[in-house]
Amino acid sequence: MSSTEALQKAILAVRAGRKVEARDLLIMVVENDPRNEMAWMWLSGLVDSLEDQIIACENVLTINPANEKVRVYLMELQKKHQSSLARKNVEDAAALLDQAKIHAERNNVDLALRLVEQALEKRENYEEAWLLIGRISPDLDRQIAALEKASTLNPSNPETASTLEQLRYLKINPMSAAARLEQLGKFEEALKVYNELAAKTKNSKEFDHIYKQIIRIEGLQKENIRYVAPTSAIVRLTFAWPSLYLSLALMQMGLNPIAHSVFYLWLGLPLVIAGSFLLSLAEVRSNHIVWQKLFYEQGDGSDFARFVASATGWFLIIIPHVLLVLDSLNRLQNFKIPPMPL
Amino acid sequence: MLPLNDTEPSRYSFFPVMTVLLIIINCFVFYIETVMIGEDYWPFFMKYATTPRLILSVQGGGALSNVTAMFLHGGLFHLLGNMLALWVFGRRVEDACGSWRFLAFYLLAGTWAHVLFILVQSDSRIPGIGASGAIFGLMGAYLLLYPAGRIRTLVFVSIIPLWPRIRAIWVVLYFVGVQIIPAIQILLKEADYSVNHWAHLGGFFSAVFIFLFLRPEAFARYLSDTAV
Numbered sequence: 001m002s003s004t005e006a007l008q009k010a011i012l013a014v015r016a017g018r019k020v021e022a023r024d025l026l027i028m029v030v031e032n033d034p035r036n037e038m039a040w041m042w043l044s045g046l047v048d049s050l051e052d053q054i055i056a057c058e059n060v061l062t063i064n065p066a067n068e069k070v071r072v073y074l075m076e077l078q079k080k081h082q083s084s085l086a087r088k089n090v091e092d093a094a095a096l097l098d099q100a101k102i103h104a105e106r107n108n109v110d111l112a113l114r115l116v117e118q119a120l121e122k123r124e125n126y127e128e129a130w131l132l133i134g135r136i137s138p139d140l141d142r143q144i145a146a147l148e149k150a151s152t153l154n155p156s157n158p159e160t161a162s163t164l165e166q167l168r169y170l171k172i173n174p175m176s177a178a179a180r181l182e183q184l185g186k187f188e189e190a191l192k193v194y195n196e197l198a199a200k201t202k203n204s205k206e207f208d209h210i211y212k213q214i215i216r217i218e219g220l221q222k223e224n225i226r227y228v229a230p231t232s233a234i235v236r237l238t239f240a241w242p243s244l245y246l247s248l249a250l251m252q253m254g255l256n257p258i259a260h261s262v263f264y265l266w267l268g269l270p271l272v273i274a275g276s277f278l279l280s281l282a283e284v285r286s287n288h289i290v291w292q293k294l295f296y297e298q299g300d301g302s303d304f305a306r307f308v309a310s311a312t313g314w315f316l317i318i319i320p321h322v323l324l325v326l327d328s329l330n331r332l333q334n335f336k337i338p339p340m341p342l
Numbered sequence: 343m344l345p346l347n348d349t350e351p352s353r354y355s356f357f358p359v360m361t362v363l364l365i366i367i368n369c370f371v372f373y374i375e376t377v378m379i380g381e382d383y384w385p386f387f388m389k390y391a392t393t394p395r396l397i398l399s400v401q402g403g404g405a406l407s408n409v410t411a412m413f414l415h416g417g418l419f420h421l422l423g424n425m426l427a428l429w430v431f432g433r434r435v436e437d438a439c440g441s442w443r444f445l446a447f448y449l450l451a452g453t454w455a456h457v458l459f460i461l462v463q464s465d466s467r468i469p470g471i472g473a474s475g476a477i478f479g480l481m482g483a484y485l486l487l488y489p490a491g492r493i494r495t496l497v498f499v500s501i502i503p504l505w506p507r508i509r510a511i512w513v514v515l516y517f518v519g520v521q522i523i524p525a526i527q528i529l530l531k532e533a534d535y536s537v538n539h540w541a542h543l544g545g546f547f548s549a550v551f552i553f554l555f556l557r558p559e560a561f562a563r564y565l566s567d568t569a570v
Contacts, residue, residue, distance in 0.1 A: 225559075226566040233558040237443075240554045244446045247453040251397060252405040255460060260400045284558055328406030335402050337385045341467050 003033045010042060019046055030059075037063045041070065050081050093123035097132065104136045112136055127153045134163065138189055140177060143167050166287070169298035176299040178213070179285055183300070185227030187217050230286030237280035238273065241317050245272040248324055262327065268320025275316025282310035344423075344496040345430045345513055346505060350488065352437040353570075354557060360441040361432035364448065365425050368473060371413040372421045390414060391469030394460040412452040414471035416536075424473045430493060431480040435552070438487055438560040438570050447555040451479020451548045458544025462529060470538045475545035478518070482549025485514045487560075487570045518546055 001009070010025035023046040029039040037060055044056035057074040060067055100115035113136065119129045130153065133146035147164040154160065170177035174197055181190035191214060198210045245268065253260040281288055285300045292298065295305040352358070379386045388396070389403060390410040396402040403410065415421040436444040455475020484491065492507040521542045527533040528540060553561065560570045 220562075223563075223568050224566060225562050225568060228558065228562045228565065230558075233561065236554060236561065237558075240443055241446055243551060243554055244450045244453070247450055247457070248405040248408065251408045251453060251456070254398050254400040254404070255457065256398075324405050328403045331401070332389055332403045332406070335389065337388045338396075338467070340384045 003029050003036060003039075006032075007036070007039055007042075010039075014042065014046070022046060034059075035063050037067070044070075044073075050077060050084065053077055054081060089122040093119040093126055093129065096122065097126070097129050100129075100132060104132065109136050109138060125153055127157075131160065134160075134167075138186075140167060140171055144171065162292070166298045173299060175210075179300060180287055182217060183230050183286055185229070187221050187227075191217050191221075230284045230288075233284045234277070234280045234286065234288075237283065238277045241276035241279070242269060242272045245269065245317075245320060245324075248321070252324060252327060264323060265320075265327070268323060271316045271320050275313040275318075278309045278313030278316065282306040282313065343513070343516055345427060345493045346496055347494040348430050348434055348484075348491060348510075349494050349507055350434065350491050352434060354437050354440075354560070358433040358436045358441075360444050360448075361428060361436050364432070364445075364473075365428055368413050368415070368421060368425060368428075372415050372418075375414060387414070387469040387471065391471045392456045392459065393469045394464050394466045396467075397456075397460050398464055408453055408456050409449060411456065411469070411471050412449070412473050412476050415473070416471060420472060424477055427477045428473060428480065431477065431484045434488060434491070435480050435483045438557060439552075439555045440557055443555040443557075447483065447552060448476045448480065450551055451483075451545045452476030454548035454551075455479065455538075455541040455545035458547075459538055459541040462525075462540040470541055472538065472541075475538070475541040478542045478545035479548045481514045481517060482546040483552040484510055486549055486552060487556075487564065490569075518543070521546075 006025050006029045010022045010029065013019075013022035013025065023043065026039050026043040026046065029036055030043060033039070040056050040059045040063065044053050044060065047053055047056060054074065054077050057070050057077060060070045061074065064070075096115050096119035100112040100119065103109075103112035103115065113133065116129050116132050120126055123129075127150050130146045130150035134143045134150060137143045137146065144164065144167050147160055147167065151157070151160050151164055170180060174193060178190045178193035178197065181187075181193060194210050194214045194217070198207060198214065201207050201210065249262075249265040249268070250257060252265060253262055281290060282301070287300050290309070291301040291305055295301065295308070297305055301309070375383070375386075387393075390407055391414055392408050392411040393402065397404065397408070415424065432444070432448075435447070439447060452473070452475050455478065456470060459470050459475070489509075489511050491510040493510050493513045494505055495508045495513055496503060496505050498504070521539045524533065524535050524537070525539040525543055528535060553564075556564065556570075563570045
């Protein structure tokens with residue numbers, strides 16, 4: 001069968017709705033006669049994938065560059081192709097990021113970072129991916145660079161701005177950075193920072209301090225001491241003083257707080273809780289929001305902020321206890337001593 | 343059996359400031375009690391000791407009496423025995439807590455010792471005094487934190503004095519064990535004792551609160567099953 005016959009047969013098959021047969025015939029035609037413009041044109045409408053359609057149209061234009069209709073059609077196809085490619089990249093990047101998040105949660109930081117990088121190769125302006133690097137990367141410079149990128153992509157995200165500010169602070173204050181790594185249970189990384197600092201410092205006092213920290217952390221590692229998050233330590237210690245106050249208040253109310261309820265003794269409880277919280281906060285080094293919100297400080301609170309928190313804490317704890325004692329003294333003044341039992 | 347000293351070293355602090363301060367205050371209060379009060383002790387004890395009936399009827403000093411009662415003692419041997427135990431068991435518990443939280447725990451244990459005493463002997467008009475409730479709290483805390491610790495203890499085999507290092511668990515269990523039968527007898531109203539056994543047990547069980555008072559590192563060590 002000649003190419004012309006085959007082409008005519010293919011056209012008839014298309015019109016009769018036998019597309020597969022028509023496509024096979026047209027493929028045969030273009031294999032025998034690759035410069036058959038008509039065959040490529042018909043074929044462009046019969047192939048399945050967008051890529052094949054584009055190839056067919058491109059072949060038409062190679063044979064006849066003056067075919068404006070096909071040129072316009074090709075441009076549409078290319079646009080469609082690009083947008084579907086972009087959509088696919090977005091989907092792939094999202095899937096990679098999801099996997100990265102899972103690995104980050106399992107502390108497989110290296111693998112998580114590799115996956116995020118792959119996600120960024122697919123979609124460069126992916127804010128969430130940059131944020132994840134900013135969160136999990138062990139390299140402070142890389143964290144800062146990632147958050148700067150995220151901040152450029154979305155300047156209105158206050159969380160990014162605040163974290164970026166904190167990280168810049170830690171870069172200037174490496175001791176705080178090391179302490180922070182320790183708070184996060186990253187003892188190895190904290191040791192690395194301390195060792196670097198010890199090698200750099202020329203101040204003997206500072207060296208002693210750093211050396212003590214190194215010995216302490218190495219001791220914790222050697223004894224395999226479990227990591228306890230600062231937040232849980234703060235919560236635990238917050239209950240210490242209120243438990244005493246509550247017991248004393250209970251005693252003051254004759255062990256029956258319903259029958260002998262004293263209103264201001266109950267009022268003292270939130271004060272003691274607040275005071276105890278501030279004391280715990282001053283003791284347990286943590287990157288707590290209180291330091292940022294109340295003292296406008298980054299990191300884990302300066303000595304001054306800790307002193308103020310501690311002093312306020314003591315004040316809040318002592319006041320209700322003093323009131324309790326005053327109430328007792330008042331009761332003692334009006335107390336009639338019962339006779340001694342025989 | 344008389345515990346003499348805890349033979350293990352401290353980990354976090356050089357000197358048990360609060361333990362020593364509590365011993366000094368107890369001795370000073372005992373001096374005031376004996377020299378200034380003398381024979382006329384009844385009104386003083388009514389005001390500053392823990393009397394179940396008064397506490398339950400919201401009379402007298404309430405919380406303040408509960409605290410002051412922990413610093414009153416009925417005699418020199420009562421004071422010496424308690425202070426020795428405070429030194430033996432308090433030093434390392436203070437080390438694990440820090441001075442101020444140790445004080446809070448001490449007062450809490452003393453308070454819960456009184457709570458159990460009041461609940462069991464609610465109709466008693468006999469004032470309860472002594473640091474022993476709080477000290478039993480320290481014993482319980484010591485047992486939780488340092489079960490493998492060794493206590494230098496004076497024991498007499500016939501008339502021969504020996505001072506072996508006994509595991510804390512046996513020393514504490516001995517002191518808690520000897521409270522149980524008298525405590526049951528008090529509960530069943532079969533006997534009356536001048537020793538406040540229920541307060542001792544109350545103090546001992548209040549030791550579970552110690553976990554709220556531990557230093558962060560001591561708590562992490564406890565969780566890691568390592569010497570606190």
